[in-house]
Amino acid sequence: MALFDKCREFARLIQGLKERREFFYLREFDPAASSVVSMGARELIMLGSNNYLGLATHPRVVEATRQAVAEYGTGACSSRVLTGTTSLHARLERRLAEFKGTEDAVVFSTGFMTMMGTISAIAGKGDLVLSDEFNHASIVEGCRLAGADVVVYRHNDMTDLEERLAKCAPERDKLIVTDGVFSMKGTIADLPRIRALATEYEAAVMVDDAHGTGALGATGRGTLEHFGMEGEVDLICGTFSKSLGTTGGFTGSTLDVVTFLKLQSRPFIFSASPPPSSMATVLACLDVMRDEPELFERLRTKSEFVKKGLAEMGFRLEPTVTPIVPILIGDDSTVFRMAGELEDEGVVVNPVVPPAVPPGSSLIRVSVMASLSDEELGRALTKFGIVGRRLGII
Ligand SMILES: Cc1ncc(COP(=O)(O)O)c(C=O)c1O
Known part of the structure; x- marks a missing residue:
């Protein structure tokens, strides 16, 4: 064989x-996300982690996680849609919506599933997704799963994006998708220009702010806060695996969109709920970000x-x-x-x-x-x- x-x-x-x-x-x-890590018998300084704010090892975050495990056990052992949603999941979704300035938010089990599950539920056959050439693999897979037509524009090149938008039939539904911060070089997407083009050509905008969340903006709200544009995109997504101390991800949007994602996104429906303790981790990270702005x-x-x-x-x-x-x-x-x-x-x-x-x-x-x-x-x-x-x- x-x-x-x-x-x-x-x-x-x-x-x-x-x-x-x-x-x-x-x-x-x-441990992997500490300042100094062990590799066998050796100790090394960690300059390769995405634990930007250091919250994965913050005593308050660790303690909140420990308490949640004691209270909720180690896993919810079901899909979110069936019996896997706890009050911690719901509380975190409300908190993330508040944090990102959206009507509502949905928590997925990973950041990868967030992008894949959001794009594939929202865009479909006949729709057009315009995607930056350096977007994360989870966006690429989301586009593939969506079955929509995908137009890849040159990295952060707004002239190229505009030319491609201008070529689209006006009646087609269009979604522009971009990372907020591109992970390899730390480049920030030109969101003000993307917003303006989206308005001109009647496209929706989705931002994957995996690396911006926690790392950009005066209060860590991410790339939109950096530009003073909170609430100005249709879908704001992120992951818990960088500044928020654990794994999981989220999409913030309107109540209707979030409800649709919770009941139509296959990666959300057909995968188990993230552990309640991870929700407690992120809630504690958001508390620390509020209480320790320094x-x-x-x-x-x-x-x-x-x-x-x-x-x-x-x-x-x-x-x-x-x-x-x-x-x-x-x-x-x-x-x-x-x-x-x-x-x-x-x-x-x-x-x-x-x-x-x-x-x-x-x-x-x-x-x-x-x-x-x-x-x-x-x-x-x-x-x-x-x-x-x-x-x-x-
Ligand atoms: C820009 C971006 N989007 C999505 C993801 C996927 O998130 P996660 O690793 O939390 O599943 C990552 C992480 O590698 C990322 O860098």
């Missing part, structure tokens, strides 16, 4: 990558410290105001060497190579957490200097 031949071939490929030290996936970190300033100060330190050493950075710090390297083998040598020096980063970025623009993705101490960041920067000089990058 040839069915598994590709797996054997793939295993050989992976073995080769490991031998050349070009495989940085599925590494084990304990967290946002801390995240910004620490991100700027890292960007300034790297730039002064001579690293080439993609400009961004997010906690994502992309160090532009270019070729894949230098990126892998840099990630490996940083790991040896005690710093975890993510190497980013095609297809995640276009060929020739491979990069090291550093992500900053508010929970990293100045001493840890200073130590990490020293290691970047050592490795950068050794590899002739700076």
Whole structure:
């Protein structure tokens, strides 16, 4: 049988990558989202987590989660639609709607299912989805599942988007979908222009604010708050797996749209409810964000410290105001060497190579957490200097 031949071939490929030290996936970190993590017997500074506000290890969040497990058990063991909705799920949905300035919100089991389940329920055959070429895979899969016609526009290129909108038959229903913050380079979508074009060409707008939520805006409400545009898009989505301490995701919209999603979105209906304790985690994260607004300033100060330190050493950075710090390297083998040598020096980063970025623009993705101490960041920067000089990058 040839069915598994590709797996054997793939295993050989992976073995080769490991031998050349070009495989940085599925590494084990304990705990994964802490400032300092263990990798076997070694301790490393974590600059590869999306736990931007550091809330996954915040004592108040951990305690709220522990209490919810004691009270609700470990899982709801049913679809949300049947017996898997607890008062914590409902409370969180109301809270997220308030947080994002929408009439209502729906919580999905993962961020991936949120995007997939939202697009596929809202868009269908005959509709047109206009999607940024660098949108997350969950959006791509959502478009595929929707069966709608998909037009991919050049990354954050508003001239291209407008040209494509202008070519659409006016009577067709159109949905423009974009990430709020693009995860690899921290680029922020041009939402004011997207909003204006959507109005002109009568299209709906969906924003996947997975990386913006918690990381952007004066109170962490995300990319829409950053632009002063809260309540100005039709669907605002996010995930709990970055700044909100756990897994799961949400879509905020009107009451009618949210009710429709809850009863028509197949990834919502035919998958089990996320654990009640995860709802308690997110509720506690939102409480901490409300009660400790200095967290946002801390995240910004620490991100700027890292960007300034790297730039002064001579690293080439993609400009961004997010906690994502992309160090532009270019070729894949230098990126892998840099990630490996940083790991040896005690710093975890993510190497980013095609297809995640276009060929020739491979990069090291550093992500900053508010929970990293100045001493840890200073130590990490020293290691970047050592490795950068050794590899002739700076
Ligand atoms: C932009 C974006 N959308 C959606 C997702 C999916 O979210 P999750 O990993 O929480 O399922 C991610 C996470 O990788 C993401 O970066």
